[in-house]
């Protein structure tokens with residue numbers, strides 16, 4: 001298995017300009033590039049005349065003005081939010097005030113939100129985000145000349161939705177599957193078992209195109225999903241190998257696996273390792289020792305399944 005996923009990072013971005021990325025789908029990239037957002041958040045406009053906006057993006061006047069410019073003379077029926085991370089949902093209310101549209105999302109999950117690292121807590125998640133209308137897996141949103149099936153795909157975030165454009169084999173994948181990088185899985189916001197189950201569900205579908213919330217269009221969805229799954233399996237094996245070598249704490253595992261990262265990304269890496277360890281603990285391959293903060297605890301392979 002290969003350690004590196006082959007990503008296409010050569011995306012042409014003209015900030016503030018609507019580009020047609022699939023028949024009947026326009027994309028406007030917000031000006032919020034960063035270590036977690038790549039070139040910025042992709043806002044998609046689905047339909048013509050009466051449209052749905054998917055992921056309004058961050059609270060940013062310039063971005064909102066660009067969306068309004070692209071939609072001159074059209075009306076917004078829905079503002080769909082893939083998940084309540086600020087780079088996706090913060091602009092929802094302001095956009096609605098300006099252009100209308102019902103805000104639709106999974107809604108509050110009732111579970112713990114955020115992740116225990118700077119940049120991944122409240123600065124990252126809006127724990128108070130509430131849509132006008134909550135939807136669940138299996139619902140269909142209809143407007144104008146299109147329909148979108150709602151797919152609940154938790155893992156990156158507990159409330160994460162993907163939207164499948166009915167009849168087009170095209171899925172708006174949000175942060176669940178992206179074209180430029182692996183997805184951050186940072187507990188308790190992220191859950192590895194859920195993430196892998198959600199990837200399996202995407203594998204069962206036979207889509208032609210993924211339109212992610214960051215990065216360019218994905219033309220080989222099955223290959224990318226398989227690569228995501230293999231990448232996680234490979235990462236899990238490297239963590240088990242660390243434990244086998246007596247490297248038993250998360251900071252030491254991170255040092256070994258991600259030596260060159262800067263501090264902030266190291267904290268995200270520590271949470272990603274924790275997500276893997278939690279998943280291994282659930283399956284009884286690994287045990288946590290001591291009742292310290294999980295980021296400070298020791299981990300051991302359990303003898304019964306040590307050869308896994």
Ligand SMILES: [Zn+2]
Nearest residue numbers: 083085156175
């Ligand atoms: Zn996100």
